[in-house]
Amino acid sequence: MATPETLSAAATLIRDFVTTGDSLAGRADLARFLRDHRLIPESAIPITLADFDEALALRDGLRAQLRAAAGESADAEAIARAQRVLDGLRVTVRINPGEAALSPLAPAVVDEVRRGLARIAGAWAAVLATGEWRRISVD
Template identity: 55%
Template structure:
């Protein structure tokens, strides 16, 4: 994915947010969510236990982020979706790292990391960190899907 307006390759964080917010029909079940999280290296390779309530939270987060991006692109504001997404973000525990580049990458979202034990919550917290990175830098994510 290349930002055609700027001619640049988006950050890792922007790529995660783009893929998450445009997942639509490809993210319709708990197994789809586990697959998405593994494919994007947001969780380990072990099976990820996801309850129905946790799946609903993930979809609320996705829909809230998508609503924010659509609003930023001139679309109508879905305040309910944004509020529900915010509630999910409020429930994710995060911590900041003194030295974020432990894995050798320069991903700015690595400064925020999950402070939770559930693999699913870790994955969602990593999506939240990517959201924080694009929001802090002002990087745009186009929703062409």
């Protein structure tokens, strides 16, 4: 029997994010997810409804893209909404490869919530670059 391949840290983050389902029902849940995955500091940060809506749009679009890759029908509108979120996130490239645990991309924004979303965007870029996104199961 073949042993399943272990996912990278970036792919694990993407899988965890897109499979949050009902556990990402409010702003407190988003804060908990971002903290549990060390995407934001432990200190309290305000999360606006707009932040929460962006996180849901990103999650739903990434999940739709992963489902499309698995042969399911694509939700083009969810993917388009996620792309708009990604277009609004600023990232920069890390010069020190040792700091690139999740991705060679780093957040270039000040707001902590958007930094967390930018880290998810960086992880998505990493799994796209390696082709690993095709192995992430969302079910």
